[in-house]
Amino acid sequence: MRQYNIALSAVESFYSVETGDWPGMIELFQERLEQVEVYREGVRRELYDSLRDPEFSWKSALWNEDFHVEEFETEGEARAFIENVVLPLVERVFAKVQS
Known part of the structure; x- marks a missing residue:
């Protein structure tokens, strides 16, 4: 199984329940994402x-003994979170910096 360290680190850091779902995060x-091109590209590519x-499980990545983003019942729900919450933000930034 391939590791997606940049994307995992971003999601774990900025969407963690430990931050109290603080909008500032x-x-x-x-x-x-706006300031660091290589980070932006890495997060996008890895997502x-x-x-x-x-073979990669977002369900396991989003809730495990080390990280707590959100606990999903199914892999499909976990992937939908990435597709519908995280990826749109990344794509908005891409569109913004490209224009």
Whole structure:
């Protein structure tokens, strides 16, 4: 199984329940994406790669003994969180910096 360290680190850091779902963390994530091109590209690439990887489990990555983002019942629900919450933010930043 391939590791997606950049994407995992971003999601674990900025979406963790330990931050209390603080909206400022999402703003900080957006700022970092805007400011650091290599980070932005790495997060985006790894999110897409991980969603295409049938062996990678976002369900396990989002809730385990080390990290607590959200506990999902199914792998499909966990992947939907990445596709519908995290990826749109990354894509908005990409569109913004490209224009």
